[in-house]
Amino acid sequence: MVSLSIKTITDKQGSPVRSEIVLMDVTERIRSEAEKKRLEEELAHSARLASIGKLAMGFAHEISNPLTNIQLATELLERKTKNKAILDRVDVITKNVDLASSVVRNLLDFSRQTQLDIRPIDLGRIVEDSIEMVSPRLKNVKVVKKIGRLPNIMGDDKQLKQVFANILINAAQAMPNGGKLTVKTGVEDRFAIVSFSDTGVGISEENLRHIFDPFFTTKEVGSGTGLGLSLAYGIVKVQGGDITVESKLGSGTTFTVHMPLSAEQGGKIQ
Ligand SMILES: Nc1ncnc2c1ncn2[C@@H]1O[C@H](COP(=O)(O)OP(=O)(O)OP(=O)(O)O)[C@@H](O)[C@H]1O
Ligand SMILES: [Mg+2]
Structure with a gap:
């Protein structure tokens, strides 16, 4: 991106002598301003x-x-x-x-400010365990697993299990009449990723802005407290990761959990 400014140089009497045109590449500045805004929001x-x-x-x-x-x-x-x-x-x-x-x-x-228990973990294993744990709620759902080999990462397995369980339960609730849930693992940049794609009701653009807010829920009183995703978000962020979401109203939603690979793995599958 470029900024253009024109400056007219005048003599003592104020008559124009020449014009100076300055072209500046401001891409970096705009990028860092956007980054600053994102960090402030976070x-x-x-x-x-x-x-x-x-x-x-x-x-x-x-x-x-x-x-x-x-x-x-x-x-x-x-x-x-x-x-x-x-x-x-x-x-x-x-x-x-x-x-x-x-x-x-x-x-x-x-x-609860629980102490993190960080150790080398097998994310694929944790995903499998979480699916198993939630399976009674996934009876109407066809679960397609594309769980490839992942390098061990550093993380808290119990808390990550809770993250995956919350996402899985939401997916099941978004497909009351059944549907398909695709669970994929992989590596992107310096992150191990796990994605959960459902064919459920989807999330409107307006609601998408609030889904990680504590107490935000669209569920009936008594069936949701609106804490599942904010809890999951907090757990993943504290471990240096991120959760992203893409959704289309009426056709489905994908939640992706990104967890950092340890430095020496540098993004390579071992
Ligand atoms: N897979 C999904 N498909 C459609 N909407 C979803 C999905 N996951 C989350 N949502 C929306 O995000 C809201 C917040 O989810 P969150 O898990 O934080 O709370 P909840 O499920 O409503 O309640 P709780 O998890 O505390 O029982 C949900 O009420 C729902 O509107
Ligand atoms: Mg929930």
Whole structure:
């Protein structure tokens, strides 16, 4: 990209003497400004995540004690009565307490500052394990695996399993009437990548801007807290990776997890 400026040089009386035309290559400057903007946005996002994390943690602790008390009192009530009408109501209370408890658990997971356990890991293996773990939810889905050989990378296997599980569960939920899920691994630049492509409902452009925001959900109350992807994003970013997403409304979505290869691997498959 080029910037053009014209300067007219005048004499003491102000009459034009000559013009100077300056052409400048500003490609690099524009690129670095865009990069600066991206970094600023990323920093703001991390700060937002951290403050929401703190809030969520306090909130979850405050809510979990009364929930436990309700649970205990309900169990006592259940044992003390044989009245069907009361037992039916007790059932409703139990179900709702369970629901609220699972939201609280998700919140605690989201905000917990767990220690990273970084060691050499086999990403392909972790992907396979995650698919296996989520398989009860993938009953209507045809899973196509293109899992090639990957070099071992440094990472936290438990946390990455959670990342893949969250993406897989979302994909299953996006295909309520079944569909196809293609899981691919590979190497791109200095990153090992894992992509998950579904043939589900897709994500609108407007929603695409918010999907990594904590508590953003399009799911019904009680079926989604909107923490799955923000949690996944945080986990991957902390390990030097990234998650990207491409989607077309009505035809499907691809989530790609990028994890850095260690320096000595330099992008080569061993
Ligand atoms: N594969 C997908 N296809 C279509 N929409 C998706 C997909 N993955 C995520 N989304 C959209 O992104 C939103 C946020 O996802 P996220 O996993 O963070 O929260 P959630 O699934 O709604 O709730 P939770 O994961 O906490 O149960 C979803 O509500 C959905 O609208
Ligand atoms: Mg989810």
